[in-house]
Amino acid sequence: MTQHLLMIEDDQRLATMVATYLRQNGFDVQHCDTAAAGLDKLRHGDSQAFSIVLLDLMLPDADGLDVCRQIRAFAPPLNAIPIVMLTAKGDPMDRVVGLELGADDYVPKPFEPRELLARLRAVLRRQQGGIPSSEDRVLRFGRLEVDLDARMLRLDDQERPVTAYQFNLLAAMAERAGRVLSREQLMDMVKGEPLEAFDRSIDVHIGRLRAAIEDDPKQPKRIITVRGAGYVFAKAQDV
CATH class of the missing domain: 3.40.50.2300 (Response regulator)
Structure with a gap:
């Protein structure tokens, strides 16, 4: 096409x-x-x-x-x-x-x-959807919904616009909620290319996602930094 x-x-x-x-x-x-x-x-x-x-x-x-x-x-x-x-x-x-x-x-x-x-x-x-398939095409975490088919994030039923790359990044994390994922793993999941030596792009995109879905991006409760290891998407949210 x-x-x-x-x-x-x-x-x-x-x-x-x-x-x-x-x-x-x-x-x-x-x-x-x-x-x-x-x-x-x-x-x-x-x-x-x-x-x-x-x-x-x-x-x-x-x-x-x-x-x-x-x-x-x-x-x-x-x-x-x-x-x-x-x-x-x-x-x-x-x-x-x-x-x-x-x-x-x-x-x-x-x-x-x-x-x-x-x-x-x-x-x-x-x-166009380079994310893993799932039986439940809408992932729900408290007030946050990740709609895999519509490729849309909703918080409190309000759409939170993000780029295609950021959506795929969040979808990859949400489908592995509770697991700590390194920057290298995240880069591989959403891009299929090795992480460049001084590439801060994952951190930048995480920051943009936090601005979109966190109540307070400076004190995130959904995407949590694990010092020296990477990031984890919280399974339990709004509890």
């Missing part, structure tokens, strides 16, 4: 090369060279038109991080569209900030087109 990708990238040479390669590998690519044009296409187009956004960090008219923030502030379902960020910067904090703002993955320039393709496909697989 063709995946529709919106690329927001001001480097015309790079955009042409990437678009050509992705089209050869099953993507329909639309390109905008400014943040304003990309946001306009998302706002005024069909909300289901794009499967994923490829977003450059440094654009002539806006910071890519701010563009990511604006997309995540859109109304559903557009706010949940997967975002993969591109950057020429080498600062690891750029990656952390991007993930904190809701990006699903981060690819530093220069990159091999095959790597980019693999990362895009991995993000799309996660969004």
Whole structure:
């Protein structure tokens, strides 16, 4: 099935090369060279038109991080569209900030087109349900519900929006409630790739999940840190 990708990238040479390669590998690519044009296409187009956004960090008219923030502030379902960020910067904090703002993955320039393709496909697989099956497709923990079929989190019957990656991360933990899971195990469950040496992405996503589902993210009761070991999703909640 063709995946529709919106690329927001001001480097015309790079955009042409990437678009050509992705089209050869099953993507329909639309390109905008400014943040304003990309946001306009998302706002005024069909909300289901794009499967994923490829977003450059440094654009002539806006910071890519701010563009990511604006997309995540859109109304559903557009706010949940997967975002993969591109950057020429080498600062690891750029990656952390991007993930904190809701990006699903981060690819530093220069990159091999095959790597980019693999990362895009991995993000799309996660969004489409790369989580273990369960007889009960709605997991309930006190006031929190994890709806595996609808791919939705609800707290007190109110939807709590998260990215596709974050949903899969929480689903993996919820299905193993009560077990301590290391960062390496979590990364493997939701991404299928080994943890990078200084990769803080799991911690960033845990922080975002806590902000979504904890009554007090600074004193979490649902996702608990086990010092030196990892994280555990509490079996007993709201007791």
